[in-house]
Amino acid sequence: MLDKNVKDLLNTQINKELYSAYLYLEFANFYEDEGLSGFNNWYTIQAQEERDHAMLMLKFLQMCGESIELLAIDKPEAELKTLMDPLQKAYEHEQYVTGLINNIYAAAYDVKDFKTMQFLDWFVKEQVEEEDNASTLIKKMELFGTDGKGLYMLDQELAGRTYSAPSLTLD
Ligand code: FEO
Numbered sequence: 703m704l705d706k707n708v709k710d711l712l713n714t715q716i717n718k719e720l721y722s723a724y725l726y727l728e729f730a731n732f733y734e735d736e737g738l739s740g741f742n743n744w745y746t747i748q749a750q751e752e753r754d755h756a757m758l759m760l761k762f763l764q765m766c767g768e769s770i771e772l773l774a775i776d777k778p779e780a781e782l783k784t785l786m787d788p789l790q791k792a793y794e795h796e797q798y799v800t801g802l803i804n805n806i807y808a809a810a811y812d813v814k815d816f817k818t819m820q821f822l823d824w825f826v827k828e829q830v831e832e833e834d835n836a837s838t839l840i841k842k843m844e845l846f847g848t849d850g851k852g853l854y855m856l857d858q859e860l861a862g863r864t865y866s867a868p869s870l871t872l873d
Contacts (some may be wrong), residue, residue: 706812709768711806712759712818717773718755718802723749725795728778729788736785738853744839745788747865754868755825756792760820761872785853789843795835800829824870 704712722737726749763770780791803825805831810818 723752739859
């Protein structure tokens with residue numbers, strides 16, 4: 703069993719990760735409507751990764767013998783007007799998620815919950831990658847997105863992203 707606060711934070715994080723998946727599907731739909739199927743592909747895969755994150759949290763709680771309460775997933779809150787909007791909102795969102803992960807880590811640290819800290823190590827590292835990917839996309843859009851040909855090439859690049867399962871597995 704886990705400390706109640708740590709358990710509750712992990713339980714809530716399942717919901718936050720599923721919300722992230724929802725948010726990225728919203729972005730994918732936006733780009734599809736704009737005729738950018740590569741950007742759609744990028745965020746559809748991103749949504750799959752977020753679902754994986756939720757499932758890892760869920761599996762970890764199950765393995766710790768905890769009961770899980772699935773909470774309602776909010777409607778994605780994002781007003782999307784320009785092609786840059788989703789990229790900026792994604793970066794802000796990943797920074798927010800990093801804060802959430804750090805919060806859980808701090809709660810586990812406070813009660814010397816080493817197994818949760820070890821589990822979360824993967825997420826701490828993953829957030830570095832998530833933020834880096836998000837900020838790199840903004841830079842690429844700033845460099846190439848204002849020119850039609852550049853945008854087309856960037857869309858082609860993002861179309862090449864393929865899904866890979868998380869390197870963390872729990873059995
Ligand atoms: Fe689950 Fe994008 O962090």
